[in-house]
Each structure stands twice: as C-alpha cells, then as structure tokens.
Amino acid sequence: MILTSASAAITKAPNVKKTFYLTTPIFYPNAKLHLGHVYTMTLADALARAHKLADENVYFLAGSDENTQKMVDAATKAGSEPIAFLDGIVQNFMTLYSSLNISYDQFIRTTDTKIHWPGAQAMWNKIFASGDLYKKEYTGLYCVGHEAFMTEKDLVDGKCPDHGTIPEHLSEENYFFRLSKYANAICQKIESDELLVVPQSRKKEILTFIKGGLEDISFSRPRKASWPKGLGVPVPGDDLQVMYVWCDALANYITALGFGRDDSLYKEFWPADVHIIGKDILRFHAVIWPAMLLSAGLPLPKSIFVHGFITSGGKKMSKTLGNIIDPEELIEKYGADAVRYFLLRHISPYEDGDITREGFHNAYTAHLTNGLGNLVARVMKLAEMYLKEGPAHLVDRDSYIHASNIHINENIGKFEFNRALDEIWNRIQELDESITKREPFKLVKENPEEGKAVISDMATQLYGIGLVLEPFMPETSRKIQEAVRANKKPENLFPRL
Secondary structure (H helix, E strand, O other): OOOOOOOOOOOOOOOOOOEEEEEOOOEOOOOOOOHHHHHHHHHHHHHHHHHHHOOOEEEEEEEEOOOOHHHHHHHHHOOOOHHHHHHHHHHHHHHHHHHOOOOOOEEEEOOOOOOOHHHHHHHHHHHHHOOOEEEEEEEEEEEOOOOEEEOHHHOEOOEOOOOOOOOEEEEEEEEEEOHHHHHHHHHHHHHOOOOEEEOHHHHHHHHHHHHOOOOOEEOEEEOOOOOOOOOOOEEOOEEEEEEOHHHHHHOHHHHOOOOOOOOHHHHHHOOOOEEEEEHHHHHHHHHHHHHHHHHHOOOOOOEEEEEOOEEEOOEEOOOOOOOOOOHHHHHHHHOHHHHHHHHHHHOOOOOOEEOOHHHHHHHHHHHHHHHHHHHHHHHHHHHHHHOOOOOOOOOOHHHHHHHHOOOHHHHHHOOOHHHHHHHHHHHHHHHHHHHHHHOHHHHHHHOHHHHHHHHHHHHHHHHHHHHHOOOOOHHHHHHHHHHHHHOOOOOOOOOOO
C-alpha cells in the first residue's frame, strides 16, 4: 500500500510484492513505558499486521533514544552506570512489547556504534556538505524533559507546559542547522500532500506553525565529562561536540535500514510509508526531519500519522493525581488482546482518548466476556455437539470482508482502527442475534440436516470473524480459527472477572 491520501485503502496487487515501511518514535529509556507508549505501538502493530495480510513485504521499526541527558540523570538517580541502566530499561521495553505481541522487525538503539552511528554521521556529512551547518555561541532555555531548547513563548508561567519544569538557562557553542531555509519547501510538500499529515487538523496546525516563521536550531552540544564512552554520537571532525537530538535521533529511521553502511534495506524500503507519532512530537517529524532530508538530498517519508494522548478521568495521568494506569497491570489481569482491543476500539485515533479502570473493566465484560467470548462458546458448543468435523469450505479473509459488506481495509487505510472494530463487532452482534432468532439448538433436533447446515454456516461466519480480528487481536484470532478447524469449543477466551 502506498499512502497517497487519507482515504487510501489496503489492497492486494496480483503478482506484485509491495513494500511497506512503518516506524514508531524511539522512546526515552529513562523510565517504564506508560499507556501512551503502548498505544503508539499497538496502532503500529495493527497496521503492520494488516499490510502483511495484504501480502506486502512489511518492515516495522521500533527503538530507543538513548543519547540524552534525561537518561543520564535517571541512571544517576538509580545509582547505576548509564549503559547498564539502559540495558535494563531496554529489556523492559522488549518484554512489554513481547507480552503485547508487537511484531516489530528491528529494535534500534542510538547507542549502537555499529548500526546507528555510521548512518547518523553520514547524514551529518551530507547536511554539512550542503552548507546548512554553522557554529555559533547560543544562550537559551533548555528543557531536559524534551531534550530541546525552548523560547519564552513556548512556556506557561515560566514552565514547560508538558513537564511542568522550569527550563535551564544555558550558554554554549553549538553547531546550528539552517532550518529557516526550508520553510517554504516544507509548506509546499505538506500542502500538496506529497508529505501527507493525518489527520487534517494536524496538517493545519503544522502549516500554521511553519508560516509563523522558523528559526535555525541547535544541532550539537559540547560533550559533557559526565557522559561515559559510548554515549553521544561524535560530530564528524569535532570530537568536542556530540550530535544533538535531531541528527542523532531522527536519523534512526534510515540508519536502521543501513544508511551509511550496507544500504540494501534502505534501497528497498525508503522512503517510509508512514511515521506513527504522538501529537507532542509533530513539529520534530513534520518540520525538522523533512528539512534534514531536503538538505541531505534524500526522499521524504510519504506520510505522518499523528495520534492524540491518553488521559484518565479526563486528566493527564500523573503520580500526583494518582490516576496512572500501568499497562503491565492491565495485561496481567485481562490479557494482551483485551488491552489491544480497548486501545484500538475505544480510543479515537485522531483525538485524545480516555481510560479508567472502571471503564476498561466494563468494556471487557460487555464486549469481550459477554460479547465475543460468549459467542464463540455458543457456536462452538453447538458445532462440537452436532457436527462430526469443521465446515468443509472455510472462507478466506477477502471473501468474508466482501460477503459481509464491511470496510475494514478502508478504515485501516485511514488509520481509523476504531471504525474497523466497530464493523467487526456489528458482525459479532448479528451472528449472536441470529442464534437467538434461528434457534439452531432446537432446529437440529427437529430437522437434523437443516440444523447441522445452520450450525455449520454459523461456524463458518465465526471463522471469518476470527480472520478479520488478526491485526487487532492476534491471539484471539488464532484461537477462534483453530477452534473452528478442530471443531472443538475452546477454553473461555475472556473469563469473567
């Protein structure tokens, strides 16, 4: 699939193996991941799985942004050496992703001197060769939370609005990138949808920001004595400086593909089909990253999908409010597919979405325990009792989508995962209602052949539901398909809690 508009759909092209490259942000490994991180990864995984089902050659990148002061501070607070601290946190990332069945192809770490550093330095050299880097003394406000310099107009009551902290006043000599040079070019790319920003509200937001004027940005920082060896990508030709966030972190999207070393994956998969990000890093991805690529003479990504935040009880999650919901806690209690289901169906991908423990439990009980789980149990109990084997002719995914007149591929193509699941749940409800209406448990006794045909048809429909659930709830999908093929009622999919 090539995303050329927000309404693009996932389609199969006969005899053509398309590539599809998607990325997530590389998260800071200074603390445990929260539900916002899990949401990003779940969206990306559902998209990756959908494109694999369309027989595309998918490459899904995840990673961690490790060359940061906040990570050093967190390690110091924990009484640990930075690299050892990093290793432990990154392992926690991977364990959580595994528990959620996140099917990434590569996890890139920006402290990786063999995979990441050569490409980051090659990117720097290309930008330098374009004349877009210069050195100057800079005094400004630095937010460690963002790992970014801020201006007075970015602050609220003198504090960073996202972190509630007062930025540090820093004065240092850095290399700067001529971001202002590329304002008009970036506007044109976004306005024409050559660089597609989804949803439209984010497109308008970023265009307004660019047209308000862009300033050149700091691209390096002096190497700190507190940073150990192996932390911070050295600026080519200037060992006293390390690359600042942008050329280091953002370049991961191409360094992971071998840019600057063995570039076979880069040639196959770049430009990215979609960067999936949260709204707080829109400016980095829709302004700074395209400008870097334009300066380096490299293709721009095709699209950027921007999702909202997750709140709890209508407020940002925080320790102070006591409303933090740990994703590991939810997974342990309800299971990975229940968490995936809630995030994909009950959180609007274009806006902020809310979650509470009570709301999650109610959705689990109503839609999974009493809904899908009960349906699977009803159908497969009848099938196991009255059919000698599973249906002779099981539908394939495309046939089921067509016969059911649902628009799952189109919805996923627009990143509207919630609408895709709404349509699937409509089919779940319809099948459930047909059992009540047709009463196959009575019919099979009055007219065995007709009753068995009805039960077989219902099992076939259930199999189709299992097929289309795969991108969203992969374990549940597998269990439903296996149950129908084996003609055996499975263990309770969603136990009552």
